[in-house]
Amino acid sequence: MSGSRQIGKTARNGRDQASDTRFGKTAGNRLDAIYRSISEAIIQHRLRPGARLREDALAEVFGVSRTGIRKVLQRLALEQLITLTPRRGASVTRPSADEAREVFEARLVVECALMEAAATRITEADISELRDMVKREHEALRNREQRIAIKLSASFHARLADISGNRTLAGFVNQLASRSSLILAVYGNAGNLGCESHDHKNLIDLLAAGDGAKAGDFMARHLKSIEASLSIFEEPEETPDLRELFAVDALSSN
Amino acid sequence: MSGSRQIGKTARNGRDQASDTRFGKTAGNRLDAIYRSISEAIIQHRLRPGARLREDALAEVFGVSRTGIRKVLQRLALEQLITLTPRRGASVTRPSADEAREVFEARLVVECALMEAAATRITEADISELRDMVKREHEALRNREQRIAIKLSASFHARLADISGNRTLAGFVNQLASRSSLILAVYGNAGNLGCESHDHKNLIDLLAAGDGAKAGDFMARHLKSIEASLSIFEEPEETPDLRELFAVDALSSN
DNA sequence: TCGTCCACCATTGTATACGTCGTTTGTGCA
């Protein structure tokens, strides 16, 4: 037996990740709002991978100076949501196929391990909140509001990690879930947005029953099925893509 | 069975974490060097938890402007090595007891899971490099150079994670190992620097034999023994401590 | 003599200006 490491013996509940006092933000609430705004836009695929994020434009839009924007961009870069190229500026990260596999491997390790603790520590309030999130996810799907559904799905996983009580690991999951959204944007097939909300419902039931082991197993299947639904292979490069496009034009116009 | 999730099926080797092109650093090699310099100073306990890091002073020491220093400090803050207090500046993080437990829980989850992949992917070159690190760690301990030993110990764990081939998880381990050094500084007992280098030697042997399961179990024991060797309880809190002190004063003065 | 209040100073937060580099476009030559 090389697995089944138990966690979640700490006493704190750690559910206030939103207002982490650890960052410099005097009136930084402003910057934090900008961060969340851009982050959400990326997660919701309103900003597609490869999209350029010019500092001047962002500074003007949000009504702050480039200094503040740069701080936000640096944070986003550290979380791998955007890529900072030396003299080229920022662009939404286009995850490589390897990166995609890594992220799902990491989620498999971390999120499954957290289920044990989550099953122990979950409260009635948590359960109803999670059920509400699933309900809203269903509604968004019915209304074809995929962007909202994607955001809710990522939030669901992050929330689940919060419940486990380990802020550090929850932070990792939060980051991994965000990057997963990026991966879906690149390697996902149309109409398939990754998480089956039915899976999420099952997950809640298992946790509510206090069965952490089964919840962990189910989470593993859940994540593997998401990864299996993707088409993870190295896409055509940027420039080759343009050349191919030119070739098609040449054929059709001839 | 709720554990034993296998990882490490990716094909890339991912051992070049040092030069991550993801950050903005034109002549940012300079800034990166500053980052490593401060980071190492913290890991080696040359900068103790609570130490203030004034921007002007750092700017002068490293010969750059405050702008660059602020960038470095922000990165260190995101990795939780330093704490940025709004108008007070930066100081080396003093991990709370809960934080300490969280970090070791997280390491238990992540590092054990990585052993399976590491055992599969480890090469002869890796093995000799790791053995060399252990040797140098031994030497440092013999020479009472605890600072070097601490740094080598953290590097050993980070290197081990690199071998597993998952850069994302390796990055997590790197961060967790750094924070562990901080935890040792606060909750460690004198003369005990955490890792027994004998443990590290055993770990290499198990990996060299390709026994990932045993290596994972051994890593679990290793981490637990480190945590057990600490005195993790709420130390001198800032405000609570003062209040307690006041209470004692009031009693003794009456 | 002690407590309180005010003013100054130290330090960080924010913005702006300038230098450097990449990109793109235009022109000239083969």
Added chain:
DNA sequence: TGCACAAACGACGTATACAATGGTGGACGA
């Protein structure tokens, strides 16, 4: 007509200047 080089423009990197805030020390009053 196609390619290559160069110049101009635009965007980022860095530094510096100014503004805001909190802490500290001194002075005044009770």
